[in-house]
Amino acid sequence: MKASFEGPINEIPNICVDNFEEKNKMAYFLSHCHSDHTVGMMYKVESEELRKKGGKIYMSKESEIILLNNHWSCYNTRLNEIFEPLKVGMTYTIDIADGQSFEVTLIPVTHMIGAVMFLFKTKKHRVLFTGDFIIEENDVPNLEKLHDKQRKLNIDTMYVDGTFDQSDYEHFPRRSDCHAEVVSEIERWLINNNRVVLHQTYAFGYDEIYKAIKKRLNLNLYLDDEQKLRTYSALLGNENFVNDDSSSKIHICICERNNEGGGWTGVSNYTLNEKTLHIYISAQRGCNYSHGDPAISPETDSGDRLYLCYPTHCSRSQLKHFINYFSPAKTVKFPKIPMSTPGSWASTPYRRNRDRERSSTDANADGVKRRLF
Numbered sequence: 305m306k307a308s309f310e311g312p313i314n315e316i317p318n319i320c321v322d323n324f325e326e327k328n329k330m331a332y333f334l335s336h337c338h339s340d341h342t343v344g345m346m347y348k349v350e351s352e353e354l355r356k357k358g359g360k361i362y363m364s365k366e367s368e369i370i371l372l373n374n375h376w377s378c379y380n381t382r383l384n385e386i387f388e389p390l391k392v393g394m395t396y397t398i399d400i401a402d403g404q405s406f407e408v409t410l411i412p413v414t415h416m417i418g419a420v421m422f423l424f425k426t427k428k429h430r431v432l433f434t435g436d437f438i439i440e441e442n443d444v445p446n447l448e449k450l451h452d453k454q455r456k457l458n459i460d461t462m463y464v465d466g467t468f469d470q471s472d473y474e475h476f477p478r479r480s481d482c483h484a485e486v487v488s489e490i491e492r493w494l495i496n497n498n499r500v501v502l503h504q505t506y507a508f509g510y511d512e513i514y515k516a517i518k519k520r521l522n523l524n525l526y527l528d529d530e531q532k533l534r535t536y537s538a539l540l541g542n543e544n545f546v547n548d549d550s551s552s553k554i555h556i557c558i559c560e561r562n563n564e565g566g567g568w569t570g571v572s573n574y575t576l577n578e579k580t581l582h583i584y585i586s587a588q589r590g591c592n593y594s595h596g597d598p599a600i601s602p603e604t605d606s607g608d609r610l611y612l613c614y615p616t617h618c619s620r621s622q623l624k625h626f627i628n629y630f631s632p633a634k635t636v637k638f639p640k641i642p643m644s645t646p647g648s649w650a651s652t653p654y655r656r657n658r659d660r661e662r663s664s665t666d667a668n669a670d671g672v673k674r675r676l677f
């Protein structure tokens with residue numbers, strides 16, 4: 305796995321964020337638990353280097369729960385020596401070597417459960433590390449910790465998530481619309497059928513969909529992976545999840561890209577012996593999305609395979625708005641290479657029809673122009 309961010313924060317020597325490959329730092333920060341942000345952490349956990357120096361890895365309490373219940377559950381006792389969970393929304397003073405200290409504030413963000421931005425403040429600099437995030441334009445003034453009595457803070461350097469900083473991803477659907485659409489598709493399907501499979505791109509990041517299903521349809525979710533079940537039960541309450549596939553109508557599984565077919569292959573071991581609605585969730589489905597398009601589009605006319613474009617990062621226009629709003633003196637975008645444009649698999653009958661209609665409208669408009677000038 306390639307790291308999304310290199311780690312060092314130039315304004316604060318001795319720390320690294322979302323990358324654990326550098327040695328000899330005293331404090332490491334983790335914005336959230338996706339694996340492109342934990343590169344090198346395994347070494348830190350196994351080696352004595354950080355432990356001996358009394359160095360720490362700081363993260364939100366929720367991120368710690370995810371790590372302890374998943375990949376590194378076998379290290380539990382030793383992890384407690386170097387993991388330092390912090391409360392979201394709080395500001396802490398961190399002392400590092402040679403009497404240096406700085407403040408850090410954890411700001412909650414929508415991306416995956418436990419994800420935060422880090423706002424660092426030293427005597428000389430105010431630095432914002434966004435981690436991966438998504439925020440709609442209207443919500444930016446509500447980021448309380450980035451304002452002082454409703455005035456936006458001056459930020460010297462912003463390290464910012466530019467994953468979808470590409471013209472193909474100018475807009476994404478609103479998350480609230482995604483939730484409403486997915487809930488109504490599920491509801492409609494379950495009137496006459498019994499099963500729905502949600503195919504996720506990543507293991508974490510879709511908890512708001514789960515909450516919407518639970519809230520609006522009061523359905524429990526089946527997770528086919530013990531670790532995920534344990535983790536989500538700890539984070540969202542075990543009354544919402546089951547580990548018996550016969551007692552739930554909604555199955556959650558992680559799917560793999562099928563390069564040959566250009567589609568997705570579910571890896572759930574659930575046997576498809578009932579009429580099942582498959583919903584494939586991916587932000588990349590937002591390629592060439594326009595406002596007003598549905599978030600869900602069918603793959604085929606059969607109606608049992610749907611694609612949900614579900615944003616987990618800012619669209620390009622949201623990113624531009626966020627940066628312009630704070631106008632930091634310096635901006636560093638990561639990852640270095642933004643998300644690639646998906647191949648033909650991102651195209652759906654809806655999009656193809658839409659594009660066909662648009663190009664014929666454009667052709668008509670061109671004809672009118674030519675006649676006028």
Ligand SMILES: [Zn+2]
Nearest residue numbers: 336338415436
């Ligand atoms: Zn992420």
Ligand SMILES: [Zn+2]
Nearest residue numbers: 308338340436
């Ligand atoms: Zn990432």
